[in-house]
Each structure stands twice: as C-alpha cells, then as structure tokens.
Amino acid sequence: MAVKAQNISDIHEDVYFIQGKNRARYPYSNSLLLDNYIIDTGISGKYLRKLTRTYKIEHVILSHWHEDHISGNHYLPDAKFHCHILDKPIIENIDKMIPYYDIEHEGVGQELEKMFTMLGMKDTPIDITFDDNEIIDIGDRIQLKVLHTPGHTAGHCSFIELSSKIGFLGDIDLTNHPYYGNIDANLIDFEKSIQRLLNIDFDIVVTGHRDPILGKSLIKEKLKNYHNIILEREEGILAEFSEQDQPINPSDLKNKNLIYKEYSLFEDFEIIAEELMIEKHFNKLESMNKIISQGIGYILK
Numbered sequence: 001m002a003v004k005a006q007n008i009s010d011i012h013e014d015v016y017f018i019q020g021k022n023r024a025r026y027p028y029s030n031s032l033l034l035d036n037y038i039i040d041t042g043i044s045g046k047y048l049r050k051l052t053r054t055y056k057i058e059h060v061i062l063s064h065w066h067e068d069h070i071s072g073n074h075y076l077p078d079a080k081f082h083c084h085i086l087d088k089p090i091i092e093n094i095d096k097m098i099p100y101y102d103i104e105h106e107g108v109g110q111e112l113e114k115m116f117t118m119l120g121m122k123d124t125p126i127d128i129t130f131d132d133n134e135i136i137d138i139g140d141r142i143q144l145k146v147l148h149t150p151g152h153t154a155g156h157c158s159f160i161e162l163s164s165k166i167g168f169l170g171d172i173d174l175t176n177h178p179y180y181g182n183i184d185a186n187l188i189d190f191e192k193s194i195q196r197l198l199n200i201d202f203d204i205v206v207t208g209h210r211d212p213i214l215g216k217s218l219i220k221e222k223l224k225n226y227h228n229i230i231l232e233r234e235e236g237i238l239a240e241f242s243e244q245d246q247p248i249n250p251s252d253l254k255n256k257n258l259i260y261k262e263y264s265l266f267e268d269f270e271i272i273a274e275e276l277m278i279e280k281h282f283n284k285l286e287s288m289n290k291i292i293s294q295g296i297g298y299i300l301k
C-alpha cells in the first residue's frame with residue numbers, strides 16, 4: 001500500500017501530512033513532513049522506508065517521548081534528532097518508559113516491552129534540544145515555531161508553521177481520549193496547554209491520531225470539546241466523592257470506567273493508566289482546594 005503523503009499547504013508545496021498506518025491508531029501516529037524535516041516517526045517502519053525513497057529526510061523533530069511517536073527513529077540513522085530537553089532522557093534510554101508508565105510491578109511492563117520489540121525500537125541520541133517559542137528555519141521559506149505544551153508529557157511540544165498557519169499538536173490529539181497516564185503528566189499543565197492552543201489562530205491542524213482539521217472555527221470547537229471531556233471526567237470523579245462515607249484514594253475508583261468509557265485491546269494497560277489519570281485529577285482537585293487529605297484518603301472540602 002502506498003504511503004499517503006498529502007500536500008496540505010496552499011503556500012508551501014513541500015509541506016505534507018503523512019497518515020500513520022491503521023489511520024494512525026495506536027501504536028501508530030501521524031507525521032508532518034516539511035521539506036527535509038519530519039515531525040514524529042510513528043507512521044510505521046514500512047511507511048517510513050517507503051517515504052525515504054521519495055523524500056530526503058535529514059532532520060527529525062519529536063513531539064514527545066511516547067513510543068507511538070518515536071518508534072521509527074532507527075530507520076533514519078543519518079538524520080539529526082531534535083526534542084524538548086525534558087523528554088530527552090527517555091528518548092535516549094527507552095528502558096525508562098516502563099517506570100514512567102508506572103507498570104514495572106504489574107506484569108503489563110513485559111507486554112509493552114514485547115510491543116517495543118515488535119516495533120524494533122531503539123534508544124535515540126538527541127542532537128539538538130529546542131525551547132518554547134524557538135523558531136526553526138527550514139530552507140528559506142518555512143518557519144516552524146515551537147510551542148511547549150506540557151501535560152501529556154513534561155516535554156510535549158506542539159508546532160506552528162508561521163506563514164501557512166498549519167499546526168502540529170502531537171498528542172493534544174483532539175480525539176475522544178485525552179491522555180495523561182504517565183508519571184510526568186500533569187493535568188493542570190495539560191489544560192493550560194489546551195487553553196494556549198485555543199488562543200492561536202491555526203488554519204489547519206494535524207494531530208497524532210486523527211485526520212487533519214481545517215478551518216479556524218472548527219479547530220477551536222474541537223479544542224473546546226476535547227477540554228470538555230476532561231471536565232466531564234472530573235465531574236464523574238467528584239460524584240464518587242459524594243457517594244462515599246469514607247475518605248477515598250484513586251485506587252478505590254479502579255475499573256469504574258471513569259476515564260475510559262470502554263476498554264480496548266490494551267485493557268490491562270488502560271486500567272493502570274486510568275488509575276494514574278484519576279490520581280492526576282486528585283492532584284488538581286487538591287491544589288484547587290476542592291478536596292483535602294484526611295486520614296488514609298481524600299474527602300470533599
């Protein structure tokens with residue numbers, strides 16, 4: 001099957017949306033190709049190999065450390081790799097991923113390691129780190145601005161190409177499944193990042209796991225809907241507090257589908273991630289003074 005490289009800019013003939021395998025469902029993701037730069041390498045190894053037959057890729061920008069965005073790095077051994085400094089240690093040492101997902105003691109870690117082997121993942125030395133608001137010049141005409149949008153991971157970044165106003169939002173992915181289930185995720189930061197993106201006038205956005213979205217108003221609507229999913233989860237969690245007489249902990253809210261309405265093929269992983277995401281809500285609610293710790297757990301304030 002041919003790799004779908006779709007020119008999505010009226011201004012730049014060398015900016016392409018590259019759809020990931022299986023329509024970019026996990027463990028694959030979408031990429032944006034800008035001249036000799038590509039953002040993320042999770043489209044699938046086979047797709048990447050095919051892409052490199054037509055396009056010369058000399059630089060790889062990584063939106064964040066998750067395996068489904070970096071798995072193809074080793075197919076580009078001569079490229080220079082760029083990422084935010086906070087995600088660099090994990091990309092350079094993928095053994096860190098298992099403790100970052102907090103699945104070391106759960107047996108699920110081995111499952112994820114099997115997935116890494118299937119994807120052929122390797123450690124990637126990072127050549128260049130970038131900072132918030134830095135502008136990466138690509139050729140004479142393409143200017144890619146870095147937007148540090150933490151929350152999903154600590155070093156997660158989004159990007160905007162300044163003349164075409166095309167955005168790449170990584171895993172602020174505008175699906176129905178906002179994700180903050182690793183130890184370096186932070187829900188308050190995640191919501192601030194969504195808010196920041198709402199204030200930018202994108203004309204087109206590409207995200208890790210869905211088809212491109214065209215048009216300023218539709219993009220803003222999708223960002224608001226995405227944020228609302230998080231707020232609905234929070235309401236569900238707060239409702240649990242009202243129903244309990246005892247102080248509660250995130251582990252008491254396990255298997256209640258408070259985050260995942262239904263579990264997928266990766267159910268064992270999702271149940272652990274769900275508890276971690278509930279913990280992120282507890283952290284946020286505590287810092288907002290909506291809940292307080294009492295004895296062995298938390299109660300409504």
Ligand SMILES: [Zn+2]
Binds near residue numbers: 064066069152
């Ligand atoms: Zn991710």
